Amino acid sequence: MGALWPEGAEPLDEFVSRLLRVGHELYRDLPWRYIDDPYAVLVSEIMLQQTQVTRVGRFWERFLEAFPTLDALAAAAVPDVLERWQGLGYNRRALALKRTADQCAADGRGRLPDSYEGLLALPGIGPATAAGVMAFAHQVPGVYVETNVRAVFLHELFPHEDKVSDKMLEPLVAAAAFHPAAAADPRRWYYGLLDYGAHLKATGVNPTRRSASYSRQSVFEGSRRQKRAWIVRRVLAAPEGVAGAAGRADLDRAEAEAARDGVDEALFASIVDDLVTEGFFRREGALLIP
């Protein structure tokens, strides 16, 4: 591991101890930290995917209030889960989390896998989320690469390089995470990296702009994405179902009021097809039912 550390850089020992100290100074006391329930940790990790900390807080607490355990989530109805998710964004995450609960409840064990590979195989759980759950719920060190960790490593070890790929960062993130001083307390190590990364972004130019995986998002206003969200909300609000034609007319009117292009039947049908395929709601004849 140590051999992979960059020549001429600050020694790994000093790097790790300095960042542990900085992380401690910048520590954010968030409600999902230093808890042992892997399910509660997973819910926070899923919610935090591409979502700012300030937004997640109340959603995490209300979600756990409604679905306190993996079994409770598995027993819940999809529309109720989506309802709890409204306002948080990326509704797909709620469906994936629900499927994860369903799979775990059905496989006989009734709980989440406690290995990185086991977690990675579940819906909505990728490399970052799996590594996050291992570190934060199980105190198992791993390679946890997300935007704040990127910010720290780019700022510290690639201060002038551009287009730095995750493949370049991963061995370094691993070398640090498995260093005895960090591996002794993976929670503290990664909480510190997250808080330091967030601090860097808040106080200067975002270092992750120099990441190869950095890309700006397309505009939301008037997007298909916005219409998807509108349709999901509309159907959830009508437990008895919504007639497709009426839904399209409502959306068309809403778009007109926002001074945007109308929504023709082909576009509406295309979006509804996607949503039905993804499992947001079902179609019975001309009716869209939660």
Added chain:
DNA sequence: TTCCTGCTAG
């Protein structure tokens, strides 16, 4: 305006 503790399908 920026961009958020990413994941997935094509």
Added chain:
DNA sequence: CTAGCGGGAA
């Protein structure tokens, strides 16, 4: 590898 996916706080 890329496009698509929510919504709002600062």
